[in-house]
Amino acid sequence: xxxxxxxxxxxxxxxxxxxxxxxxxxxxxxxxxxxxxxxxxxxxxxxxxxxxxxxxxxxxxxxxxxxxxxxxxxxxxxxxxxxxxxxxxxxxxxxxxxxxxxxxxxxxxxxxxxxxxxxxxxxxxxxxxxxxxxxxxxxxxxxxxxxxxxxxxxxxxxxxxxxxxxxxxxxxxxxxxxxxxxxxxxxxxxxxxxxxxxxxxxxxxxxxxxxxxxxxxxxxxxxxxxxxxxxxxxxxxxxxxxxxxxxxxxxxxxxxxxxxxxxxxxxxxxxxxxxxxxxxxxxxxxxxxxxxxxxxxxxxxxxxxxxxxxxxxxxxxxxxxxxxxxxxxxxxxxxxxxxxxxxxxxxxxxxxxxxxxxxxxxxxxxxxxxxxxxxxxxxxxxxxxxxxxxxxxxxxxxxxxxxxxxxxxxxxxxxxxxxxxxxxxxxxxxxxxxxxxxxxxxxxxxxxxxxxxxxxxxxxxxxxxxxxxxxxxxxxxxxxxxxxxxxxxxxxxxxxxxxxxxxxxxxxxxxxxxxxxxxxxxxxxxxxxxxxxxxxxxxxxxxxxxxxxxxxxxxxxxxxxxxxxxxxxxxxxxxxxxxxxxxxxxxxxxxxxxxxxxxxxxxx
Ligand code: AGP
Numbered sequence: 001x002x003x004x005x006x007x008x009x010x011x012x013x014x015x016x017x018x019x020x021x022x023x024x025x026x027x028x029x030x031x032x033x034x035x036x037x038x039x040x041x042x043x044x045x046x047x048x049x050x051x052x053x054x055x056x057x058x059x060x061x062x063x064x065x066x067x068x069x070x071x072x073x074x075x076x077x078x079x080x081x082x083x084x085x086x087x088x089x090x091x092x093x094x095x096x097x098x099x100x101x102x103x104x105x106x107x108x109x110x111x112x113x114x115x116x117x118x119x120x121x122x123x124x125x126x127x128x129x130x131x132x133x134x135x136x137x138x139x140x141x142x143x144x145x146x147x148x149x150x151x152x153x154x155x156x157x158x159x160x161x162x163x164x165x166x167x168x169x170x171x172x173x174x175x176x177x178x179x180x181x182x183x184x185x186x187x188x189x190x191x192x193x194x195x196x197x198x199x200x201x202x203x204x205x206x207x208x209x210x211x212x213x214x215x216x217x218x219x220x221x222x223x224x225x226x227x228x229x230x231x232x233x234x235x236x237x238x239x240x241x242x243x244x245x246x247x248x249x250x251x252x253x254x255x256x257x258x259x260x261x262x263x264x265x266x267x268x269x270x271x272x273x274x275x276x277x278x279x280x281x282x283x284x285x286x287x288x289x290x291x292x293x294x295x296x297x298x299x300x301x302x303x304x305x306x307x308x309x310x311x312x313x314x315x316x317x318x319x320x321x322x323x324x325x326x327x328x329x330x331x332x333x334x335x336x337x338x339x340x341x342x343x344x345x346x347x348x349x350x351x352x353x354x355x356x357x358x359x360x361x362x363x364x365x366x367x368x369x370x371x372x373x374x375x376x377x378x379x380x381x382x383x384x385x386x387x388x389x390x391x392x393x394x395x396x397x398x399x400x401x402x403x404x405x406x407x408x409x410x411x412x413x414x415x416x417x418x419x420x421x422x423x424x425x426x427x428x429x430x431x432x433x434x435x436x437x438x439x440x441x442x443x444x445x446x447x448x449x450x451x452x453x454x455x456x457x458x459x460x461x462x463x464x465x466x467x468x469x470x471x472x473x474x475x476x477x478x479x480x481x482x483x484x485x486x487x488x489x490x491x492x493x494x495x496x497x498x499x500x501x502x503x504x505x506x507x508x509x510x511x512x513x514x515x516x517x518x519x520x521x522x523x524x525x526x527x528x529x530x531x532x533x534x535x536x537x538x539x540x541x542x543x544x545x546x547x548x549x550x551x552x553x554x555x556x557x558x559x560x561x562x563x564x565x566x567x568x569x570x571x572x573x574x575x576x577x578x579x580x581x582x583x584x585x586x587x588x589x590x591x592x593x594x595x596x597x598x599x600x601x602x603x604x
Contacts, residue, residue, distance in 0.1 A: 002029065002071060002072060002098035002099075002191070003024025003029065003098070003191050004024075004069070004071055004097075004158075004159050004191045005017055005020040005071075005190050005195050005196070006096075006159040006188060006189035006190070006214070007068055007069075007186070007187075007199070008066075008167065008186060008188070008214060008216050009186045010186055012064065012065075013036055013065050013067055013068040014068060016199065017036075017068050017070035018034070018058075020070065020190065020195050020196070020199075021071075024072050024191060024194065025050075029072035029593075029598075030049065030073060030080030031046065031047065031048045031072075031073045031086075032046070032050070032053075032070070032071065033046030033047065033054060033087050033096075034046075034054065034058070034063070034070040034071075034087070035096075035161060036063040036065030036067065037065050037067040037161060038063060038064065038065050040166055041164075042089065042161045042163055044094060045057045045058050046087070047082060048081055048082050051072070067166065067167070068161075069096050069161055069169065070096070071086035071096035084122050086122075086124060087161075088120060088122065088124050088125040088127075089128060090129040091129075091133075091163075092132055092135055092162050093135070093163075094128065094160070094161045094162075095124070095128050095161070096158070096159050097124040097156055097157070098602070099174075099176040101123040101126060101152050101153065103151075104123035107126045111133065114133070116129045127148065127152065130151060131144055131148045131160065135162070141162055141165055141170065142220075145170050145172070145211060146211065146226055149172055149211060152174075155174060156172065156174055156176060157171075157176035158172045158178075159178075168214070168215055169187075169213075169214045170211070170213055170214070171189045171211065171212045172206075172211035172212070173207075173208070173209075173210055174208060174224075177205070177206075177347060177374065177375065178206045179195070179196060179203045179204065180204040180206065180214060180219045180231070181196030181199055181200040181203055182218075182219075182233055183199055183200045185216060187215065187218065188200060189214055201236050201237065202233050202234075203233065203236050204219065204221070204232065204233050204234070205231060205234070205373050206231060207223070207229075208375075209223060210222065210224070234373075249585075250585075250591045250592050251392035251393040252395055252397060252485070252581055252591050255388075255391055255397045256398070256574065256577045258388075258389070259397070259401050259440050259444075260438070260441040260444075262386075262398040262401070263398075263401050263405045263437050263570060264437040265387035265389075266385075266386045266387045266388065266406055267409055267434060267436070268387075269384075269385060269386075269406070269409075270384075270406060270409035270410060270413065271412075271430050271433060272430075276426065276427035276431065277416075277423075277430065278409065278413040278430065279413075281382070281413050283338060283382055285314065285414035285417035286417050287336070288336050288338045289316075289317070290318070290319070290337040291307075291316055291337070291340055292321070292331075292340065292363075293307065293318065293319065293321070293340045294320075294321055294322075294339065294340070294341055294342075294351055294354040294358075295320070296323050296324065296348050296350055296351055297480065298395075298400045298481075299343050299351070299396070299403060300320065300322055300323075301474065301476050302403035302404050302407060302473075302477075303403075304470075304472075304476075305407065305408075305470045305473050306320070306342075306403075306408065306410070306411060307319075308469060309412075309470075309566070310407075310410075313411045313412055313429070314414035314417075314420055315418060315420050316411075322350075323341075323351040323353070323354040324350040326354045327353045327354045327357055333358065333361055333363055335362045335363055339355060339358030339359070340368060340384075341354065341355040341365070341369070341376050342367075342369075342407070343367065343368070343369050343374075344386075344396055344399035344400075345369075345371055345374060345600035346369035346371045346375060346376035346377050347376070347602045348601055349601060349603055350604060352376050355376055355379055359379065359380075364381055364382075365381045365382070366380050368385075368403055368406050368407065369385065370386045370387075370388050370399050372385045384406055385406075386399060386406050388401075391599075392592065393592045394484070394592060394593055395481055395485050395591075397481075400477065401440070401573050404570055405433070405436065408567070408569075412426065412429045412430065415429075429566060432566050433566065435563070435564065436563075436570045436571065439561050440570060442561040443561055443571050443572075444574055444578075446558060446559070446560065446574065446575050450558065450578040450579055451582045454579060454582035454583040454586050456511070456538075457540075457579065458486065458583045458587050460488055460509065460510070460511050461488065461489060461509070462489050462491075462509075463479070463491075464491055464493060464502060464505065464506075464510060464511070465478040465479045465482075465492040465493070465512075465513045465514075465515070466492075466494075466495040466498065466513070466514045466528065466529075467492070467514070467515040467516075468494065468495045468496060468519075468521040470568065471495075471515040471516075471568065471572065472494045472495070473569075474492075474515055474573060474576065475492035475513075475515055477492070477573070477576060478515070478576035478579065479492035480492070481577055481579075482579065482580045482583060484594050485580055485583075485589060485591055485594050486583045487589060487594070488583065495528040503531065503532070507535075507536065507537065508536050508537070510537060510538075511537075511539070512529070512537055512540070513540045513579065514528070514542065516529075516543040517544065517565065517568040517571075517572060518543075527550075530555075533550075533553060533554040536554065538556070539555040539556065541555050542557075542558045542560050542572060543557060543558075543559070543560060544559065544560055544561065544563075545559040545562070558575065560572060
């Protein structure tokens with residue numbers, strides 16, 4: 001997902017653009033650039049790779065200005081080269097863009113036929129040429145901008161500078177978030193609150209189809225039909241303290257260690273520790289007969305864990321599907337199905353599209369999201385927030401456990417609403433959930449033991465993760481964590497599936513990580529591990545210290561805190577995350593911004 005910043009300031013603008021772009025690095029990018037208004041004409045500086053490369057270019061060729069725009073690009077159209085880096089310029093127009101223009105090829109052909117020369121392979125450059133052509137007809141900037149936007153099909157967040165328009169930045173959003181920041185005699189545009197966080201906490205969130213003219217005096221906003229609108233100015237808390245690494249080496253490490261707090265904060269949204277009861281959740285669980293969860297990646301695994309709880313505790317059938325599959329297969333749904341999107345960013349294109357589709361079919365909708373002002377948060381009828389705070393590491397950790405915590409709490413609420421959980425059981429389950437932050441903190445003390453095994457693990461080329469029940473989706477999440485930050489191939493499997501094929505993979509070079517809480521299938525999991533050990537496969541068994549010893553050489557135990565079965569997915573997520581983290585550190589990969597990945601995939 002690209003990052004955008006625009007500043008109409010009073011002091012040197014370039015250092016401020018760079019500061020903001022550094023806060024957007026977490027989104028994942030492969031090139032960066034800035035543009036600034038110098039004596040009425042816009043100049044660009046761009047570089048492939050990290051922002052430090054852009055800083056080197058600026059050191060050679062500084063830009064002295066008070067108005068500018070900046071961008072970090074995650075390549076969609078065209079390789080991650082300097083030529084394809086934003087900002088793009090055509091004639092009087094210089095702009096940065098997040099999203100995908102789906103009709104860019106036909107627009108490009110039309111413009112080329114009119115004599116326009118393109119320097120890049122990007123869809124973005126087409127917008128610059130289109131707007132420049134509209135300006136050449138004599139249209140004023142705002143009118144020319146609106147005409148241009150109406151020609152575009154696809155998703156965009158835009159920030160635009162125009163030669164000769166010294167005090168103006170144009171902005172627009174459709175399918176990709178953009179905020180207006182309000183300063184003292186200064187104004188800002190950014191991809192999100194974090195982007196403008198160094199300058200202001202007074203934010204207006206543009207809505208779908210909005211476009212805006214930002215000047216030193218403020219912002220003139222218009223909706224998709226061109227009508228003037230006023231979007232509320234809200235105070236946000238994206239304080240810099242929330243996004244600094246503190247004493248940790250990586251954001252991911254910091255965020256793993258924030259989980260006792262983030263899970264606690266999230267649970268308090270749904271449960272009342274004092275009364276031992278669930279809080280009302282905006283959905284009548286007695287009036288629905290099915291839940292359809294849609295999500296991607298880690299959020300999908302959180303949804304799968306939620307499914308076990310909704311069915312076991314509430315007797316509520318629950319389907320969980322990868323959003324990119326769900327949205328294109330013409331699913332059979334009914335209006336008594338509650339559609340639930342699970343997402344950290346609330347902007348993932350496939351999940352958002354699935355949620356929108358369900359809403360259009362007349363289903364009640366809810367969204368479990370960490371960004372409470374995101375598109376999904378505003379699209380769903382009911383917002384079920386997680387309170388993980390800004391998650392900067394691309395690999396999702398505290399957002400994952402916050403999603404699981406929310407879903408477990410909601411499953412208890414559903415059980416109570418459907419008369420399947422009496423007051424005593426409710427109190428017991430609420431208590432168990434509220435114990436999870438402490439038990440998670442205990443699990444964090446596995447740090448050193450986990451680090452010790454990762455020296456070996458980092459040499460593996462293939463790793464198996466096994467679990468039963470809710471530990472099965474957690475095993476898949478553990479495999480994803482290892483894959484995405486250490487680049488080691490890994491697969492998560494239901495332990496009971498081992499004999500149906502995967503056991504053929506077992507040899508001395510293929511470690512197996514097993515999640516074995518003291519639940520009702522512990523013995524079955526233990527016997528699966530003996531089958532592996534008997535074939536010489538190295539096994540790392542994560543299990544409570546009071547669990548019986550499995551027989552079999554080559555099984556290495558790592559003691560986890562014992563816990564109520566309901567919260568085992570929250571507790572065992574920690575060793576999974578630490579295993580991936582320390583293995584990646586051993587391998588020296590870019591833990592917070594792994595190759596090829598972006599924090600939120602806002603394109604299909
Ligand atoms: C998880 O570590 C990955 N970063 C990725 O799978 C992520 O969970 C997925 O892209 C969904 O993102 P979302 O939660 O913002 O929708």
